[in-house]
Amino acid sequence: QVQLVESGGGLVQAGGSLRLSCAASGGTFSSYNMGWFRQAPGKEREFVAAISWSGGSTYYAGSVKGRFTISRDNAKNTVYLQMNSLKPEDTAVYYCAAHRKMFSGSYKYNEHEYDYWGQGTQVTVSS
Numbered sequence: 001q002v003q004l005v006e007s008g009g010g011l012v013q014a015g016g017s018l019r020l021s022c023a024a025s026g027g028t029f030s031s032y033n034m035g036w037f038r039q040a041p042g043k044e045r046e047f048v049a050a051i052s053w054s055g056g057s058t059y060y061a062g063s064v065k066g067r068f069t070i071s072r073d074n075a076k077n078t079v080y081l082q083m084n085s086l087k088p089e090d091t092a093v094y095y096c097a098a099h100r101k102m103f104s105g106s107y108k109y110n111e112h113e114y115d116y117w118g119q120g121t122q123v124t125v126s127s
Helices: none
Strands: 003-007 010-013 018-025 033-039 046-051 058-060 068-073 078-083 092-099 121-126
Touching: 003 092, 018 033, 018 092, 018 121, 033 068, 033 078, 046 068, 046 078, 058 068, 078 092
Parallel strands: 010 121
Antiparallel strands: 003 018, 018 078, 033 046, 033 092, 046 058, 068 078, 092 121
């Protein structure tokens, strides 16, 4: 079983950047596909980005494509989310998640396919 801990959230002005990190422990990190999700106040949790176990494949929600970049360092057991050109609508609690199923179709973006979750980190973008 893997434990996930997010960090790097904070308050930033619109147009700014943040890099979130998610450190994993307790499992073979390099065997897990990883995803980032977010939940804004009063809204359902939504998919942001995902990366395959090797880092060779990535997938993004349309709302963040071109602004956010997901990456991973298997030697450091860490997945990252680089967020650029932030907008107020990016304000949310960001969660990382993991699963070891195939990295295809809905397995990439369906939160119900993810087995392990972190506690979340708050990102607030001011206008």
